[in-house]
Amino acid sequence: MNARAILFAVASAVTTVLLAGAATIELLSAVYGESPGVGMLGLVVGLVVGVSVGAGVAVTAGRFSGISLAALVAYATFGVAFLAIAGLRYVNAPGADALFTFPVHLAVSLLLALAFAVLTARGLVRGVRPSV
Incomplete structure (x- = not known):
């Protein structure tokens, strides 16, 4: 793993956190309405998915x-x-x-x-x- 792989991993994780978090918030807001819990859950889902994607990209970026x-x-x-x-x-x-x-x-x-x-x-x- 080199600096390029780490850079791609972090940048891909950022993109995934934004997209997964926003999608989760929108989906849950349609069902449960607007509430702080929906936003917090969207953030947690975004972070979990983002870290997973970042780890995957870090391992495979050289390919x-x-x-x-x-x-x-x-x-x-x-x-x-x-x-x-x-x-x-x-x-x-x-x-x-x-x-x-x-x-x-x-x-x-x-x-x-x-x-x-x-x-x-x-x-x-x-x-x-x-x-x-």
């Missing part, structure tokens, strides 16, 4: 190549970009709240993920090499 590597880079980039933009909004960076409405926030995160995936597939991201 990814080509399109699967580009997909892993896209998945990992999405969560990190989404969290970074949320951080900008949280610290009240000037203009961030007005610029990054939720649809824009989501679109920018997806576009960054797509851009890094394309760059990885073409071999243009330093330190991440597609298979030969």
